[in-house]
Amino acid sequence: MSRESETAPGVELTTRLGYLIKRAHQRLIELTALALEPFGLTGRELAVLLVLDALGPTSQLAAAKRIGTDRTTMVGLIDGLELKGLVVRERLAEDRRKNVVRLTVAGHGTFVAARDASDAAEAAFLQDLSESEAAQFRSQLLTVLGFDTGD
Amino acid sequence: MSRESETAPGVELTTRLGYLIKRAHQRLIELTALALEPFGLTGRELAVLLVLDALGPTSQLAAAKRIGTDRTTMVGLIDGLELKGLVVRERLAEDRRKNVVRLTVAGHGTFVAARDASDAAEAAFLQDLSESEAAQFRSQLLTVLGFDTGD
DNA sequence: TATTGTTATACTCTATAACTATA
DNA sequence: TATAGTTATAGAGTATAACAATA
Numbered sequence: 001m002s003r004e005s006e007t008a009p010g011v012e013l014t015t016r017l018g019y020l021i022k023r024a025h026q027r028l029i030e031l032t033a034l035a036l037e038p039f040g041l042t043g044r045e046l047a048v049l050l051v052l053d054a055l056g057p058t059s060q061l062a063a064a065k066r067i068g069t070d071r072t073t074m075v076g077l078i079d080g081l082e083l084k085g086l087v088v089r090e091r092l093a094e095d096r097r098k099n100v101v102r103l104t105v106a107g108h109g110t111f112v113a114a115r116d117a118s119d120a121a122e123a124a125f126l127q128d129l130s131e132s133e134a135a136q137f138r139s140q141l142l143t144v145l146g147f148d149t150g151d
Numbered sequence: 152m153s154r155e156s157e158t159a160p161g162v163e164l165t166t167r168l169g170y171l172i173k174r175a176h177q178r179l180i181e182l183t184a185l186a187l188e189p190f191g192l193t194g195r196e197l198a199v200l201l202v203l204d205a206l207g208p209t210s211q212l213a214a215a216k217r218i219g220t221d222r223t224t225m226v227g228l229i230d231g232l233e234l235k236g237l238v239v240r241e242r243l244a245e246d247r248r249k250n251v252v253r254l255t256v257a258g259h260g261t262f263v264a265a266r267d268a269s270d271a272a273e274a275a276f277l278q279d280l281s282e283s284e285a286a287q288f289r290s291q292l293l294t295v296l297g298f299d300t301g302d
Numbered sequence: 303t304a305t306t307g308t309t310a311t312a313c314t315c316t317a318t319a320a321c322t323a324t325a
Numbered sequence: 326t327a328t329a330g331t332t333a334t335a336g337a338g339t340a341t342a343a344c345a346a347t348a
Binding site for chain 2: 009010011012013014016017018019020021022023024025027028029032043047050051053054055066067068118122125126128129133136137138140141142143144145146147
């Protein structure tokens with residue numbers, strides 16, 4: 001939305017990795033936001049649904065650590081998802097300090113559709129790369145982040 | 152900073168491009184901030200210095216468009232750089248609406264050293280990739296962003 | 303009337319501290 | 326004491342609107 005009056009960046013910027021990654025990140029954020037809009041979801045909310053689908057019922061703190069945020073942010077995220085009827089909170093009987101969060105049936109359906117839409121946004125983002133280039137790009141990101149060695 | 156209590160992300164997240172790029176971006180931001188700290192510069196301030204070095208004396212608006220931000224943000228950036236003695240503002244005689252901003256001698260010296268430090272941070276970010284992988288990674292970012300010149 | 307710089311304002315995202323209830 | 330959830334607050338970062346000076 002802030003792209004109206006932007007001139008083409010010069011080489012002094014396009015040779016900077018930081019500039020390129022920032023722009024790429026912003027572009028993917030925009031594409032993803034557009035793809036998730038019909039579902040009333042943000043990218044962060046989809047990340048929570050991904051975790052709940054993968055782990056099953058999960059405490060708010062465990063989910064927060066899993067996506068790399070903190071407790072206080074997770075409260076708001078779960079608030080939003082619960083308001084939309086996609087998840088429910090339940091006090092855990094064995095430890096009543098914990099709220100176990102789980103997907104509702106509707107939540108699972110929305111999740112699957114939203115994930116597909118997000119996949120399509122990723123594909124659009126990568127559309128100018130060949131299959132093998134896209135695979136390399138993904139692999140190199142994993143390497144840079146140290147997620148590929150089973151460390 | 153917020154990494155102490157973070158558990159390893161699961162495949163449900165590490166297979167998402169958005170998650171990977173966000174993390175990569177954050178990592179590079181951290182490395183760059185650390186590298187620029189001795190110079191009292193932020194990444195955005197370095198971007199302004201890069202533009203001023205490449206283009207020579209430049210109006211605030213032209214510089215803003217070049218780095219993809221707006222006038223109001225540029226005011227604050229130039230305020231900071233001027234306070235540090237790295238740039239000076241001068242009203243343009245031919246069009247007194249325009250502030251032409253240029254590097255001081257000290258500003259140029261700081262810029263060169265800070266750019267080298269930022270280069271080193273980028274190299275550290277890419278250290279687990281081979282030379283050719285790093286070059287591919289850069290090239291693929293350019294392609295995805297449509298900055299490919301097809302050189 | 304349009305452009306450039308400026309200020310003020312608001313809005314998002316996130317981080318920190320403190321409070322509650324449970325353990 | 327420590328932990329999980331919650332609330333309130335503040336701090337970046339950025340976007341929008343309005344104003345002053347100039348064209």
